[in-house]
Amino acid sequence: MAKDLIVIKGSRDGLKFYFNTQEGSFEEIYQTLVHKFQEAKGFFEQAKYIIDEKNDLKEEERKKIEALFILHGMTRQEINHKKTENSRAAAGIDTNEETEVFQAARDAVLIARSLRSGQKIYVQGDAVIRGDVNPGAQVSATGNIIIFGACRGSAHAGVQGDISAFVMACKLRPTQIAIADKISRAPEASSPKDEQVYPEIAFISDQQIVVEPYISSKHKAANA
Template sequence: ASSGRFFAGGRVQVYVGKRRLSPEEREALEQTLRRSGMVLLGVREGEDPSAEAQAPEAGAPPAPHSPSGHTLVVTKTVRSGQEIRHDGDVIILGDVNPGAVVVATGHIVVMGALRGVAHAGCTGNRTAIVAATKLRPTQLRIADVIGRAPDGDAPQSYPEVARIQGDLIVVEASAEKRQVSALEAVGAKEDR
């Protein structure tokens, strides 16, 4: 599938911070999403995106990711101390700074640098992915597998996608560059 159609069929709720969209801006947003095959369910204005959904309680049984779940689109940088938790996929149009946390039951896609903590598939979805233009997380989790970026800041000029292979998180370069590099294993599985 083409990367431009990755979220085709997705139902999206967009968080725009404290600003209010004009009717023209809202229509432009709807057209942009429609071109990618997504449906705009609503625009959240003036509220905290972390209030959307809290992480599941410890010990809760894993729930499969529902492709019909809502997608949360955050149109700003997530700063240190901020936390976003969502039941579904999360798209961030901005960076995730060190000290920031993003937790989702589905996929996490960052159209910017991911330098904070990301936990995709937090309810046990081992098919979830984490993708970013610059993937340098302080900690990366997918379901019950934990990894981190290697030490040092290696230059990277292409997007990467992290997913589980076996009991490790592996990082694949974008479709244009099919190189594979493994995240250093902090522990193959999270201690429960």
């Protein structure tokens, strides 16, 4: 199976680029990067970039890649690793390398895939998942979490204490749901007749997490 020559992950510091120099030549990597910029149509403009150090790029090859970044309006981000780790730890977020970290450029980060068991996502901002959050997967966000699929894993909105945050899913059946410092579980469907067929929203009301149908939610009306 073909390997990805370039992997891009968002973080609170910027967009981190991983170059697979073990399985692709520099020319292949460079042309793949050119193609990504052409497909993005301005998406990377004004973004900050970080090049992962685990590669075999020569100095002149790195400079050529950085020139391409600059050509498309990007700037290099210098990282204070200690500050980054401390801020995530203060929010109660597991800082191991298995957690993908995303920084919202404007209002939200779109994750256009499902999360499988063991995957962890942390978003600085609102998280929009275009897929399912499966059992064993975790998604955390400083803002809201919106899932266009089923939520059967763990979801934690407002991780830095935002009590106005919410979690919404087309099928809300998480193993655990948390908003700010409140933790709860969604009720299990007791029979096929009770199986959820409409979006639901979870939010804090009267110091506890409330789950309601999104279409008739008081929270929706209050925040419209």
